[in-house]
Amino acid sequence: MIHLKVLLSGNEAIARGAYEAGTSVISGYPGTPSTEIIESAARYPEIYSEWAPNEKVALEVAIGASLGGARAMACMKHVGLNVAADPLLTVSYMGIKGGLVIVSADDPGMWSSQNEQDNRHYARFAKVPLFEPSDSQEAKDFVIEAFRVSERFRTPVILRTTTRLSHTRTPVEEGERTEYSLPPDIVLEPSETVMVPAHARLRHPLVEQRLAALEEFGVTFDLNRIEPGTGDKGFITSGVAYQYVKEAFPDSPALKLGMVWPVPRELVRRFAETVNELWVVEELDPILEEYVRAMGLRVRGKDVLPVVGEYSVSLLREAVLGEKRTAFMPDPGLPPRGPVLCAGCPHRGVFYHLSRMKATVMGDIGCYTLGVAPPLSAIHSCTCMGAGISHAHGLAKAFGEEKSSSVVAVIGDSTFYHSGITGLLNISYNRSASKVIILDNSTTAMTGHQHHPGTGSTAMGEPSEAVDLERLVFSLGIKWIRTVDPYDLEQTGVALKALMQADEPAVVIARRECALLKHARRNPPFHVDQDLCRECGLCFRLGCPAITKDGSKAKINPVLCNGCSMCEQVCKFGAIGGAASGAKS
Amino acid sequence: MERRADNFVLVGVGGQGVVLAASLLARAFLEAGFDVKQSEVHGMAQRGGSVQSFVRRGETVRSPVVEPGSADVLVAFEELEALRYVEFVRKDGLIVVSRDQIPPLSVTAGKYVYPEDVLPKLRKRAQVIPVDAREISEDLGNVRMVNTVMMGALSALLELHEEVWYAALRSSVKYALDLNVKAFRAGRGSVLAG
Numbered sequence: 157m158i159h160l161k162v163l164l165s166g167n168e169a170i171a172r173g174a175y176e177a178g179t180s181v182i183s184g185y186p187g188t189p190s191t192e193i194i195e196s197a198a199r200y201p202e203i204y205s206e207w208a209p210n211e212k213v214a215l216e217v218a219i220g221a222s223l224g225g226a227r228a229m230a231c232m233k234h235v236g237l238n239v240a241a242d243p244l245l246t247v248s249y250m251g252i253k254g255g256l257v258i259v260s261a262d263d264p265g266m267w268s269s270q271n272e273q274d275n276r277h278y279a280r281f282a283k284v285p286l287f288e289p290s291d292s293q294e295a296k297d298f299v300i301e302a303f304r305v306s307e308r309f310r311t312p313v314i315l316r317t318t319t320r321l322s323h324t325r326t327p328v329e330e331g332e333r334t335e336y337s338l339p340p341d342i343v344l345e346p347s348e349t350v351m352v353p354a355h356a357r358l359r360h361p362l363v364e365q366r367l368a369a370l371e372e373f374g375v376t377f378d379l380n381r382i383e384p385g386t387g388d389k390g391f392i393t394s395g396v397a398y399q400y401v402k403e404a405f406p407d408s409p410a411l412k413l414g415m416v417w418p419v420p421r422e423l424v425r426r427f428a429e430t431v432n433e434l435w436v437v438e439e440l441d442p443i444l445e446e447y448v449r450a451m452g453l454r455v456r457g458k459d460v461l462p463v464v465g466e467y468s469v470s471l472l473r474e475a476v477l478g479e480k481r482t483a484f485m486p487d488p489g490l491p492p493r494g495p496v497l498c499a500g501c502p503h504r505g506v507f508y509h510l511s512r513m514k515a516t517v518m519g520d521i522g523c524y525t526l527g528v529a530p531p532l533s534a535i536h537s538c539t540c541m542g543a544g545i546s547h548a549h550g551l552a553k554a555f556g557e558e559k560s561s562s563v564v565a566v567i568g569d570s571t572f573y574h575s576g577i578t579g580l581l582n583i584s585y586n587r588s589a590s591k592v593i594i595l596d597n598s599t600t601a602m603t604g605h606q607h608h609p610g611t612g613s614t615a616m617g618e619p620s621e622a623v624d625l626e627r628l629v630f631s632l633g634i635k636w637i638r639t640v641d642p643y644d645l646e647q648t649g650v651a652l653k654a655l656m657q658a659d660e661p662a663v664v665i666a667r668r669e670c671a672l673l674k675h676a677r678r679n680p681p682f683h684v685d686q687d688l689c690r691e692c693g694l695c696f697r698l699g700c701p702a703i704t705k706d707g708s709k710a711k712i713n714p715v716l717c718n719g720c721s722m723c724e725q726v727c728k729f730g731a732i733g734g735a736a737s738g739a740k741s
Numbered sequence: 742m743e744r745r746a747d748n749f750v751l752v753g754v755g756g757q758g759v760v761l762a763a764s765l766l767a768r769a770f771l772e773a774g775f776d777v778k779q780s781e782v783h784g785m786a787q788r789g790g791s792v793q794s795f796v797r798r799g800e801t802v803r804s805p806v807v808e809p810g811s812a813d814v815l816v817a818f819e820e821l822e823a824l825r826y827v828e829f830v831r832k833d834g835l836i837v838v839s840r841d842q843i844p845p846l847s848v849t850a851g852k853y854v855y856p857e858d859v860l861p862k863l864r865k866r867a868q869v870i871p872v873d874a875r876e877i878s879e880d881l882g883n884v885r886m887v888n889t890v891m892m893g894a895l896s897a898l899l900e901l902h903e904e905v906w907y908a909a910l911r912s913s914v915k916y917a918l919d920l921n922v923k924a925f926r927a928g929r930g931s932v933l934a935g
Contacts, residue, residue, distance in 0.1 A: 491853035
């Protein structure tokens, strides 16, 4: 059957690969640049796809499916694998049955991440093979290969992508789904699946043998290939960096590694013998390079290539050939346009007050991290999912209740379900009068509106039981709880003032759905009466992108305005009104 | 005026539909039988921030990234963003720009001034085709058609057959196809008439 090519992003291609490979279970947590894998997979009714509360749960779900004999996948962004590292390091020892593929989407350049970690380290750490595709066709094909290798060697396989692969659309030839038949019964052999010390001690030598067998396999594996060429320089490379190498040095020989770990040393040696100058071109850390050097080979790479950021064709030509390149340097005098809280964002109501209260705000991961931007400037830490709550507790314990009375943690609803629950449990158990604001916009907004345990719907669109957040917080031992609508600035201000004065662990839930949700309650755009505007600039302090300047008076862009009415509420001169004036629906 | 162009940079403000427009362009090239790569970053950058997308086509496309100074065409949905990314376009390239100014918060806050004389500044770099995309979009009764109007305008400048574009529209537009086709035709017509 002939199939026409379609344009798929790397993420869509991974989902397609999982579909064609007969995968039955996919679990993950949203995180840029990995999110669209599960969003795409959820459109195939043959695959059970879910959003788990966090990545650790997702990987454990996938392991469970694999132990039963099904093909399973867990998907996450690079920092998500930190959360899932605990099961990863031990499942490596276990005797999995159905193929188990873990997708880690790294983010060189930190387009949407808090760090730039190179997750190829995890392959070495966990002693498992790692595949790295270089375009969408390979992303699809490599998923299918990864399942085969996983089953043949009874090992989890990490498929690593980067932002530039995950978010680039390239032509893909689609194939049919091959159903993967489940075994008739679930048979678990405790020596393979119960990792008590006595069993694990027997498994570890097998893991080492497996790694040696995988290295040997990698020497003749199709995904690793020598592409002959001319010239004295030869390049070992993988992933998107391979594309840069092929465009920058089209005639040079290349060793393209599709399975990057374990390094097929024999193949590297063979390649090295054919070139005068051996190079390794890899984004981020010199993982391959150091390994090749440890083999006793002379190799070049990070002596001239950066360990930070993304590569490009001109970057390679400059580093290797000394050709001058023009880096992108926009005119520094141009007004910057950074990401901001959207017009109508419910978080704005909370940050407006926190900013005026000069609170010290322990932030977290989500849209609301943008509360750091001026003029709100009301976020003072951002570390990892769930960290803000625990940071607030730590500050309270170090400085005492009185000195830390201006400290408050903010966390989104999805992030709270991900990693905030345990932090709040700790506050209640170890008794600090820490204050927490849960910004409940009823979705996982930053990554593009994914469902979570509080939304009442699953990734596949099935109805589900929505968590009762107030009762959950109460059950964790918090007795002081207030719920407010952050669109109502007065009510929100009163609640936040009371929160900061509480002498016990206290939580405010600021609940209003994300303004960009399809079902969000919206008012028509507001407008400024130019005759009444006294140019006081108070509405500008909301930091709303829909409010612009017309001379020195305020003006509202009707295309952007979502009618939240906060500007109307802060205006002391009654200059701002809406079609449905005063409406807070 | 119709030309062969291989490297495109599309820029605008988050929410303007830059990425959708880029995927329409990429599909048109795929329909026409070319290899193509469309690349952008999203996530945090999306929220009202400056957005850029790359489209490259050819017999074989390797890197998904358009290098500074190598874009044959810069398509800008907003004037300040055109100025910000102007160095991506080759000196003999083309800048298709929507005559629209959206002041960022840095201007509202009084820290920066929105640049004046944008078009003359752009012309110092390359040939400029201004498009009244917002006006055309508003005339159609939907202010969110700017991206399709801009792609219609671009189509008048490229060698691809018109039918290829409509095939791409049909496969990439999920709702309001008729309105999108109208917007596309209006954008295309505005350049052909100009």
